[in-house]
Amino acid sequence: MESELSPDQFNTWLRPLHALENPGKLTLLAPNRFVADWVKEEYLERISEIASFFSDIEPVVKIEVGTGHSTKSKTDARKKSSPVSETASKDKLQVGRLNPGFTFNTHVEGKSNQFARAATAQVGENPGTMYNPLFIYGGVGLGKTHLMQAAGNYISQHDADAQVAYLTAEDFV
Numbered sequence: 001m002e003s004e005l006s007p008d009q010f011n012t013w014l015r016p017l018h019a020l021e022n023p024g025k026l027t028l029l030a031p032n033r034f035v036a037d038w039v040k041e042e043y044l045e046r047i048s049e050i051a052s053f054f055s056d057i058e059p060v061v062k063i064e065v066g067t068g069h070s071t072k073s074k075t076d077a078r079k080k081s082s083p084v085s086e087t088a089s090k091d092k093l094q095v096g097r098l099n100p101g102f103t104f105n106t107h108v109e110g111k112s113n114q115f116a117r118a119a120t121a122q123v124g125e126n127p128g129t130m131y132n133p134l135f136i137y138g139g140v141g142l143g144k145t146h147l148m149q150a151a152g153n154y155i156s157q158h159d160a161d162a163q164v165a166y167l168t169a170e171d172f173v
Contacts, residue, residue, distance in 0.1 A: 001046060012118045013039055016130070018066075026051050026059050029066035032125035034104070035118065036065050098156070098166050102149035113143045120147040124154035127162065 002010050016035060020027040028047070030036035039047075040063050048061045104124070109117050116138070122130040134151070136144045152164040 001043070001050065004046075008115055012115055013043065016122070017063075024057055024059055025062070027062045027064060029064055031065075031122055031130065033065050034121040034125075036063050038118070039063050098149050098152045098164065100153060102146045103153055104150045107143055107146050107150055112138070113147070116142075116144070116147055120151045124151040124158075127151075127155050127159075 001014060005014070013035060016031045017039065018029040020029065026047075028039070030039060044061065044063060048059075051059045051061050104117075104121060107117065116136050119131045119134060120136070123132075123134050134148075136147060138144055149166060152166050155162045156164050
């Protein structure tokens with residue numbers, strides 16, 4: 001399918017998938033629910049056609065959330081890629097304020113921010129492992145701040161031990 005899609009589409013939606021093959025069944029593991037849902041909606045039919053072409057029987061194609069790696073390796077990757085935790089106190093790190101209203105559910109997705117949303121969702125689901133660091137560039141009003149804060153809010157809500165530091169470019173420099 002790589003030749004059928006733009007490089008951005010392929011790298012965003014299909015490259016992160018891991019395949020598990022069993023007789024008569026192909027399971028594709030997506031890194032998060034957002035990617036799994038998008039691939040089901042946009043590409044499942046074509047993936048099924050291709051799988052049928054290469055199989056003697058009509059395989060069942062499923063798309064699920066998972067990495068194909070153990071939970072331990074995911075936890076180790078988070079620990080290794082979190083330099084903030086080395087210098088932060090044991091209290092919840094509060095650098096900058098995250099707007100609690102900036103979530104993935106309240107973000108308006110459009111063609112101009114589709115790729116940024118997918119990348120940011122992967123950062124939220126798998127902090128420190130994908131798109132590290134995440135850099136979003138674009139015009140005014142396209143949702144850059146909303147997406148970055150949505151990732152921070154997602155991480156804070158789903159990992160009580162996570163320490164999230166939100167800085168503007170001006171504060172960082």
